[in-house]
Structures are given as structure tokens and as C-alpha cells.
Amino acid sequence: xxxxxxxxDEYRGxxxxxxxxxxxxxxxxxxxxxxxxxxxxxxxxxxxFYVHQGVLVSLETDQPIWIGxxxxxxxxxxxxxxxxxxxxxxxDEHVHSPAGKHPMDAVAALLEERGLASARxxxxxxGYYYSARAHERLVHHLPEATFxxxxxxxxxxxxxxxxxxxxxxxxxxxxxxAAMQAGFDAMEPGVPxxxxxAEIYHTLIEGVDGYGGDYPAIVPLMPSGDHTGTxxxxxxxxxxxxxxxxxxxxxxxRHRYHAPLARTAVLGDPxxxxxxxxxxxxxxxxxxxxxxxxxxxxxxxxRAWRETIADYGIEKESRIGYSMGCGYPPDWGEHTASLRxxxxxxxxxxxxxxLIPGVWFDEYGVEIxxxxxxxxxxxxxxxxxxxxxxxx
Amino acid sequence: xxxxxxxxDEYRGxxxxxxxxxxxxxxxxxxxxxxxxxxxxxxxxxxxFYVHQGVLVSLETDQPIWIGxxxxxxxxxxxxxxxxxxxxxxxDEHVHSPAGKHPMDAVAALLEERGLASARxxxxxxGYYYSARAHERLVHHLPEATFxxxxxxxxxxxxxxxxxxxxxxxxxxxxxxAAMQAGFDAMEPGVPxxxxxAEIYHTLIEGVDGYGGDYPAIVPLMPSGDHTGTxxxxxxxxxxxxxxxxxxxxxxxRHRYHAPLARTAVLGDPxxxxxxxxxxxxxxxxxxxxxxxxxxxxxxxxRAWRETIADYGIEKESRIGYSMGCGYPPDWGEHTASLRxxxxxxxxxxxxxxLIPGVWFDEYGVEIxxxxxxxxxxxxxxxxxxxxxxxx
Numbered sequence: 041x042x043x044x045x046x047x048x049d050e051y052r053g054x055x056x057x058x059x060x061x062x063x064x065x066x067x068x069x070x071x072x073x074x075x076x077x078x079x080x081x082x083x084x085x086x087x088x089f090y091v092h093q094g095v096l097v098s099l100e101t102d103q104p105i106w107i108g109x110x111x112x113x114x115x116x117x118x119x120x121x122x123x124x125x126x127x128x129x130x131x132d133e134h135v136h137s138p139a140g141k142h143p144m145d146a147v148a149a150l151l152e153e154r155g156l157a158s159a160r161x162x163x164x165x166x167g168y169y170y171s172a173r174a175h176e177r178l179v180h181h182l183p184e185a186t187f188x189x190x191x192x193x194x195x196x197x198x199x200x201x202x203x204x205x206x207x208x209x210x211x212x213x214x215x216x217x218a219a220m221q222a223g224f225d226a227m228e229p230g231v232p233x234x235x236x237x238a239e240i241y242h243t244l245i246e247g248v249d250g251y252g253g254d255y256p257a258i259v260p261l262m263p264s265g266d267h268t269g270t271x272x273x274x275x276x277x278x279x280x281x282x283x284x285x286x287x288x289x290x291x292x293x294r295h296r297y298h299a300p301l302a303r304t305a306v307l308g309d310p311x312x313x314x315x316x317x318x319x320x321x322x323x324x325x326x327x328x329x330x331x332x333x334x335x336x337x338x339x340x341x342x343r344a345w346r347e348t349i350a351d352y353g354i355e356k357e358s359r360i361g362y363s364m365g366c367g368y369p370p371d372w373g374e375h376t377a378s379l380r381x382x383x384x385x386x387x388x389x390x391x392x393x394x395l396i397p398g399v400w401f402d403e404y405g406v407e408i409x410x411x412x413x414x415x416x417x418x419x420x421x422x423x424x425x426x427x428x429x430x431x432x
Numbered sequence: 433x434x435x436x437x438x439x440x441d442e443y444r445g446x447x448x449x450x451x452x453x454x455x456x457x458x459x460x461x462x463x464x465x466x467x468x469x470x471x472x473x474x475x476x477x478x479x480x481f482y483v484h485q486g487v488l489v490s491l492e493t494d495q496p497i498w499i500g501x502x503x504x505x506x507x508x509x510x511x512x513x514x515x516x517x518x519x520x521x522x523x524d525e526h527v528h529s530p531a532g533k534h535p536m537d538a539v540a541a542l543l544e545e546r547g548l549a550s551a552r553x554x555x556x557x558x559g560y561y562y563s564a565r566a567h568e569r570l571v572h573h574l575p576e577a578t579f580x581x582x583x584x585x586x587x588x589x590x591x592x593x594x595x596x597x598x599x600x601x602x603x604x605x606x607x608x609x610a611a612m613q614a615g616f617d618a619m620e621p622g623v624p625x626x627x628x629x630a631e632i633y634h635t636l637i638e639g640v641d642g643y644g645g646d647y648p649a650i651v652p653l654m655p656s657g658d659h660t661g662t663x664x665x666x667x668x669x670x671x672x673x674x675x676x677x678x679x680x681x682x683x684x685x686r687h688r689y690h691a692p693l694a695r696t697a698v699l700g701d702p703x704x705x706x707x708x709x710x711x712x713x714x715x716x717x718x719x720x721x722x723x724x725x726x727x728x729x730x731x732x733x734x735r736a737w738r739e740t741i742a743d744y745g746i747e748k749e750s751r752i753g754y755s756m757g758c759g760y761p762p763d764w765g766e767h768t769a770s771l772r773x774x775x776x777x778x779x780x781x782x783x784x785x786x787l788i789p790g791v792w793f794d795e796y797g798v799e800i801x802x803x804x805x806x807x808x809x810x811x812x813x814x815x816x817x818x819x820x821x822x823x824x
Contacts, residue, residue, distance in 0.1 A: 085665070085666070086662070086664040086665050086666070087650055087651060087653060087664045087665075087666060087762070088664040089762050090560075090650070090762035090763035090765070110749070110750070111663055111664075111750055111792070112662075112663070112664055114661045114662040114792070115655075115659075115662035115663070115664055115665045118659060118662050118665065119665070131749065132749055132750035132751060132772070133774075135750075135751070135770075136754070136765070136767045136770060137770075138583070138584055140774070142558075163564070165563065165564045165565040165568070166534075166563045166564070166565035166566070167563065168482075168560075168561070168563075169560070169762075170563055170564055171557065171558045171559065171560075171562055171563065171564065172555070172557045172558070172562055172563065172564050172566065172567030172568075173557040173558035173581070173583070174558070174564065175564030175567075176557070176564075189565070191530070191565070192530055232644050233644070234637055234638060234639055234644025234645060235638055235644070237637050237644075238633075238634045238635075238636075238637035238638035238639075238645075239634075241630075241633040241634060241636075241637050242630045242631075242633060242634040243630075244630075244633075245626055245629050245630035245633050245667075246626060246627055246630035247626055247669075250669075251669065252624050252625070252626025252627070252629075252667070252668070252669040253626060253630075254666070255651040255666065258479055258482070259479060259647040261479060263507075267507075267510060269506045270478070270504075270506040270507035270510050271503055271504070271507070272478040272479045272480040272503075272504055272507055273477070273478050273479075273507045273510065273511070274477070274478070274479060274646070274647065275637075275644070276644070277639075277642075277643065277644040357502070357523065357524055358502070358503055358524035358527075359524060359527070362528070369761040369762060370479070370481050370482040370561075370761060371482035373482070373528070375528045378527075378528060378529075380524075382525075382532070400503070400506070
């Protein structure tokens with residue numbers, strides 16, 4: 041308990057807002073399996089999401105119940121704000137046991153014990169780590185219950201950040217800025233990509249200003265050379281070559297809160313094409329940032345970008361940003377609002393986004409991003425990294 | 433294609449063995465969503481598993497088909513052995529689009545196009561990243577198809593490793609050994625846990641002997657002090673204190689192949705209790721290693737451990753090891769064989785395991801592990817790390 045990143049009142053407030061949404065959705069209970077949602081509601085922070093686990097929120101009880109593998113119950117007791125009686129576990133015979141017990145057998149028993157066998161229960165149908173089998177077992181055990189999709193229910197509660205959450209994202213941004221610089225400092229022709237990734241990782245974890253870094257939900261992505269058109273490849277042993285373009289996308293992380301950041305560099309002089317593309321991306325990026333204010337929709341922010349780059353004959357089909365914050369692998373995005381046509385989410389103060397309008401062609405690409413917070417006076421950038429195509 | 437870690441023939445062999453199992457299971461096709469299985473069958477290696485994607489294996493076609501997000505198709509073309517026509521993609525409007533299209537809509541259309549709309553199709557019901565919603569959408573779109581659980585089908589093909597796979601695990605073990613030592617070298621009273629984690633990470637990624645490291649599927653786990661009873665907590669900013677016990681579990685990784693390793697250290701002199709426990713763990717560990725030979729069952733290996741520690745009055749409920757190899761977050765385990773009572777998997781040459789008989793009490797714990805390969809003459813250790821309770 042001594043190491044909890046938020047006070048008990050903050051967790052209680054999150055729980056109350058979640059219960060309000062449960063009531064609005066006509067649900068009596070919610071079984072949360074997304075590790076970020078589990079953390080948000082209870083404080084639980086461990087690398088145990090490779091086995092089934094979850095958090096039960098019920099309208100009838102004033103604390104959530106954590107349930108996971110027996111071996112992880114100590115870790116839960118060490119990190120959650122809940123009373124010990126609300127940390128429950130299942131035996132190891134449920135773990136990766138193809139023909140035997142399934143963890144959801146124990147979850148179903150818990151739901152039954154709490155009088156929820158015929159309740160309306162929300163589950164995160166499209167959340168990470170809620171497998172098709174997990175759902176099938178739960179439905180099988182509780183034939184009287186009604187299951188409703190609540191994939192984004194907690195995510196929507198999470199969108200507006202508290203002062204403490206903002207503070208962690210600010211610390212994460214300082215780490216991200218330092219890690220980006222460490223990567224560029226290490227980059228030169230002949231140096232293997234893995235060596236540069238090692239320097240980036242070192243800074244991400246050591247942190248800055250006395251703040252240690254957490255592991256980010258996505259590893260540093262670093263496509264280079266003719267791979268800059270492939271946004272999600274990681275590093276190799278290959279050495280950088282003079283003239284190589286390289287895109288670095290990474291995130292600093294504090295107490296599971298992320299500040300993602302992307303920059304594009306060239307080892308030498310950029311081609312005219314690439315320098316021009318970077319100028320367009322930067323103009324569009326700043327047009328989008330300037331459009332941000334409370335009350336505007338997500339799609340309107342995207343439109344500012346789209347109209348700007350259209351003047352240069354460039355189109356981009358994929359979204360240019362998303363709501364972000366607390367996260368575990370494989371993603372730091374919240375999956376709620378996306379900056380793209382059709383998304384009518386209304387921006388409010390203290391929502392936080394990663395604006396990342398990458399443009400990739402088959403042969404090269406440019407990504408320059410800004411994590412930002414919505415304030416009364418517009419977008420406030422978290423990062424201090426220069427907005428430029430970096431020349432090494 | 434220049435960077436493929438295995439030859440085309442090796443991929444073809446994997447595909448043929450998978451098809452044989454498909455026939456045995458009476459299936460016409462398999463839709464693979466586990467990133468490690470996708471990599472195994474096609475070579476695909478990107479951090480894109482935060483969106484839905486997969487690989488389709490059909491008895492009728494001589495190459496698998498990769499399908500994923502449009503933005504990732506370039507990355508697929510850059511890493512797979514497949515012809516370009518077998519790299520398919522869906523548009524960005526399918527991504528994290530609560531009220532709109534779902535990636536499985538595109539997968540269902542592909543299955544239909546390939547004449548599989550009324551086929552018997554295997555899916556990885558309990559695999560990572562195959563969500564309850566993903567399955568529901570597929571079933572909805574293909575009402576004439578029959579879906580069968582094939583969670584471990586490819587995993588079972590993966591259990592016996594090729595010479596090249598063994599080579600990568602050996603390289604990964606050299607990286608793991610070096611990273612473990614880097615951690616212990618950095619550890620001293622007053623140094624924050626995050627600083628030690630940063631040194632470990634640096635070595636894991638920089639690699640050794642000219643081999644760069646990949647990101648491991650699980651971050652280094654480093655519970656210390658009274659957290660050594662909590663196996664899956666990560667690091668914090670807190671400084672190490674004199675007298676602290678600390679457990680380090682990490683893995684070196686090469687081309688997605690892992691060599692996991694755990695050691696326990698004490699910053700100072702261990703208590704008599706802890707030294708005694710370490711002796712028992714080591715004796716049990718080696719009894720299990722000595723029991724390993726082709727033809728023995730997984731549960732018999734565990735029994736050698738169990739009987740040894742019983743002499744000291746110690747019991748342990750959880751499994752003591754598992755099959756391992758290629759992996760992506762959140763796990764490097766293969767989920768096929770576990771070393772525990774009831775698992776009658778017969779060990780064969782070139783199967784690879786992580787033997788990790790951790791014993792945790794409420795106040796402290798000891799983990800000392802060995803990744804090993806089954807050979808004709810018994811267990812061959814991958815790691816050269818001394819088998820000892822480490823004193824800092």
C-alpha cells in the first residue's frame with residue numbers, strides 16, 4: 041500500500057463513476073479483464089496478464105474484487121487498495137491446462153457466490169485477454185445470466201484525467217524526450233540498430249530527474265532505410281547506413297501512464313522529397329493542434345489536418361491520433377476516441393491524446409507526433425522535443 | 433526477405449506439419465491469431481498485434497495468407513516468405529471502431545472468397561488476441577461454417593525445435609547470462625530498482641558477441657525485499673536496501689526465441705532460512721534435470737523435484753516448468769506441456785523447457801531456474817550462469 045500511485049479517494053471516485061455508467065447501461069455488474077482497466081479501478085500492477093484474471097465491479101458492493109492466479113494474489117495484496125478479503129484466487133491447476141479446469145470456472149463460481157448468477161453482467165467482449173474461450177466458459181456456467189458488451193465502459197471513464205494522472209504523463213514526457221535524444225545521439229552509420237534501441241531502452245527505464253521509468257506498453261519502434269514505410273517493425277542487428285531515414289516511435293511511462301512520441305531522422309541530408317513531406321506533416325500537425333479546444337469533435341481536429349495536407353496533394357486514410365493514458369502491452373491507446381472522420385467524440389478539458397499523423401509511402405515515410413492535453417485555452421503539448429525532421 | 437531468420441524450406445516444413453495436424457483433426461482450414469504462431473508459419477514480425485490480424489492456413493493452398501491492417505501490409509511484405517498476393521489487408525475504418533466495421537468482417541470475406549464459408553475451420557479459442565467479439569463476428573458472418581478449437585494445434589507443431597531454432601535459443605541464453613550479471617553488477621544499497629532494470633534492459637537489447645537482442649515477451653521481473661513473495665511484480669523507483677533479497681527473472685531473445693533465466697540474490701548475508709531454502713531448491717532443480725530423458729513424461733520430471741523437496745518438508749502447488757521458445761508479449765511459454773502432476777506429455781529430443789521451480793512464502797521466496805533442451809543423453813542446459821544463491 042505504501043507504493044500506491046494514487047490515493048484511496050481517487051480510486052473510490054473512479055469506482056463511483058464506473059458504477060454510474062453501469063446503472064446507465066442497465067447492468068448490475070461488470071467483469072473487467074483489460075489490465076489497464078484493472079489497474080485503474082484497483083491499483084493492481086503486475087505482469088500476470090498472460091493468465092486469465094479480472095476485477096469484478098458490482099453495484100451491491102463498495103469495493104471491487106480482484107481475482108487471479110494463486111501465485112499472483114500476494115502481488116495483488118501488495119498493490120491494490122482493496123481489503124484482503126476482496127483479493128481472490130484460483131489454483132494452478134487452472135493455468136494453461138488444455139483438458140482441465142479453466143480460470144473462468146473460478147470466476148463463474150465467484151459471480152454465483154455474489155448472487156450474480158442471473159444478473160445482467162458487462163464483459164469486455166473486444167478487450168485484450170478476454171478470449172473467445174473465456175467468454176464461452178462464463179456463458180456456459182451461468183446460463184441464467186445476461187452478458188452485455190462493455191468493452192469501452194471503463195475506457196470512457198478513463199478519458200478525462202485527474203491532476204495526478206496529468207502529472208505522471210508530464211513525467212513520462214520528460215522521459216520520452218530524453219530517450220528520443222539518447223537514440224539520436226547513439227545513431228551513426230555502422231552502428232547496429234539494436235545498439236541504438238539499447239540506449240533508448242536504458243533511458244526509458246532509468247528515467248530522468250529522479251523519476252524511474254516503467255516499461256512502455258509498446259516497445260520502441262524504429263524502422264529505417266527502406267523500412268520507413270513499415271510503421272510497426274522493430275529493430276534488427278543491421279547497421280545504420282549513411283543516408284538512411286529512420287522513424288523512432290517510443291513512449292515514456294510512469295506508473296503505467298504514457299507519453300508517446302515519434303520523430304523522423306535522416307543520417308545525412310534528407311532528400312528534397314522527404315524534407316518537403318516533413319514540412320507538410322508539420323504544417324498539418326500544427327493545424328490540428330490549433331483546432332483543439334473543449335467542445336470541438338475529434339473529427340473536426342482531423343479535418344484541420346486533412347484540409348491542410350490536401351493543399352499539397354497528399355491524402356492519408358488512417359486515423360491521425362487517439363486517446364491515450366494508462367496502458368499495458370500491447371497498447372497505450374485507450375480505444376475510445378480516434379481523430380478521424382466519423383468520430384464525433386466531444387473533446388473536454390483534461391482529455392489526453394497522441395496526435396500522430398504519419399504519412400507512409402511504399403519507399404519512405406515521415407512521422408512527427410505530439411502527445412497533448414486539452415485545456416481551456418487549447419492543446420497543451422506534453423513534449424518539449426523540437427518539431428523538426430532531425431538531421432544526424 | 434534478406435533478413436529472414438529461417439530458410440524458405442524450414443517455413444514450408446512447418447506448414448506441412450501443420451497441415452498434417454489439420455487433416456488429423458478433420459479440419460479444412462485454420463485461422464491463426466497468436467502472434468508467435470503467425471511468426472512461426474510466415475516469418476511475420478511486427479508490433480501490430482494490438483489490432484486484429486491473423487494467418488489463414490488452408491489444405492487447398494500451398495502458402496498461408498497473412499491478413500492485417502493496411503498500414504501493416506508493407507511490414508508483412510518485408511518479413512514474410514509469402515508471395516505478395518498472399519498478403520491481404522483491411523482498411524483503417526475497421527480499427528478500434530466501436531460502432532463500425534470490425535477486422536473480422538474482412539477475415540470472414542476472405543474465408544468466403546477462398547471457398548471456406550461452409551468449411552470446418554480451426555480457431556485459437558483461448559489464444560492471445562482472439563477476443564470473444566472476434567469469434568462472435570466470425571461465427572455471425574459464416575453461419576454455415578463449423579468452428580473447432582485449435583488453440584494448441586500450431587503450438588504442438590512448435591514443440592520440437594530445429595537446429596536453427598536451437599541456435600537462436602543458445603544465442604538468447606548468452607544474452608540472458610550477460611543481462612543477469614549486468615543486473616547484479618549494478619545492484620547495491622541505495623541504487624533505485626529502476627536503475628538496475630535499465631542496466632539489465634541495456635544488455636538484453638544490445639546483446640553479446642555481435643548478436644543484438646530482441647525485446648523479450650515478458651519484461652524483467654525483479655521483486656525485492658518483502659516483495660520476493662510476489663513473483664510477477666516489476667520494478668519501482670525505490671532504492672535497494674542492505675539485506676534485501678531480490679529475485680530476477682528475465683529472458684534473452686533472438687529472432688523471437690527466448691532463453692528465460694531466474695536467479696535470487698541477497699544484498700548482504702542471506703538469512704539461514706533463505707540459504708536453506710536455496711539449497712533445497714537447487715537440490716530439487718537438479719533432481720528434475722537428472723530425470724530428463726527422451727521418453728519420460730512431463731509429470732515424472734516434476735515428481736523428481738517433488739519427492740526431493742518433500743524430504744525437507746516443503747510442498748509447492750504450482751507447476752515447475754513449461755515448454756518455451758518463440759513468443760510475443762505477454763508470454764514466452766508455449767502453453768503445451770507443463771512440468772506438473774497430470775501432464776503426460778512425452779519428452780522428445782529437441783524439445784525445450786524452462787524449469788523454474790520457484791518457492792514463495794508470504795515473506796520471501798527463492799527462484800533458481802534452468803532453461804534446457806532434451807537430448808539423447810538427457811537435459812542440456814542453455815545457460816552458463818552459476819547455480820547459486822547470489823550474494824551481492
